[in-house]
Amino acid sequence: MTPAMTHHITHHLPEPMLADYAAGRLGHAFSVAVAAHVSLCDECRARLAAHEAAGGAVLETLPPEPVSDDLMARVMARLDDPAAAPPEPPAPSSIFPGPVMAALKGRPPRWRSLGMGIRQSLLHAGKDGSLRLLYIPPGRAVPDHGHEGRELTLVLQGAFHDETGHFGVGDIEVADASLEHTPVADEGTPCICLAATDAPLRFRALVPRLLQPIFRI
Ligand SMILES: [Zn+2]
Structure with missing residues (x-):
């Protein structure tokens, strides 16, 4: 943990907003703000992880989709392609956390x-x-x-x-x-x-x- 993350945070994200973020239901502006708070806040990061785990559990109860060999081959080829990898997010500056640096x-x-x-x-x-x-x-x-x-x-x-x-x-x-x-x-x-x-x-x-x-x- 870096010193920049040791602030005493007393105002957090409401549960429904974390759930919406985990499910990808927030627009761009809200998503950046939520991600920026989560990057600074251990408590909300843990709560978000719980939402993401719960979302994953729901997905696991769905019947598996048959995946064609062709699709699998294309996915694997893409994973091997370094050009397809997402760019590294910019490093946080002294006051701007990573999601804000990305928006900038x-x-x-x-x-x-x-x-x-x-x-x-x-x-x-x-x-x-x-x-x-x-x-x-x-x-x-x-x-x-x-x-x-x-x-x-x-x-x-x-x-x-x-x-x-x-x-x-x-x-x-x-x-x-x-x-x-x-x-x-x-x-x-x-x-x-x-x-x-x-x-x-x-x-x-x-x-x-x-x-x-x-x-x-
Ligand atoms: Zn928080």
Whole structure:
């Protein structure tokens, strides 16, 4: 275990989300956020392993499909082909775990100002939701916002607090559409978070709604 993984994590993933992740039912943005938390959290990694084992047990109860010799030969040939092997995931940087580095394609974040010193680096925006890094200066509030869908916020550096609690490195907040919250970065270190949504955000104060298509937030 590396020192980067010794954070005391108190906010974890809910069981149904781990089950959805294990079954491949989450969109890209949520999958990256879940994988990033799991990479930092021993507890959720163990719970995920249990889900994956349970999923495997279900598969084992299914009657075996007959596999043609031809298919088997092609599978074996592909396993022998080094070009067919998936690329190694990028090594975790000091604050970005492997799944975030993969979403960054190994490059540094490209920060864009949202005003008030707050910056974002958009990693993914699609019909299944959006994934971005947020940079919040010490003591600064992210404007009050609600969301149409669910929002996952994983702390990668610093800490923030809102109406629901305090979140440090490795903690993940799961907010549903009913939560209107105002995250405020702790004093000291700037807070950097990975934020994933399964629907477009609707900001109340910082950016007028008309500008949302431009910023794709
Ligand atoms: Zn956890």
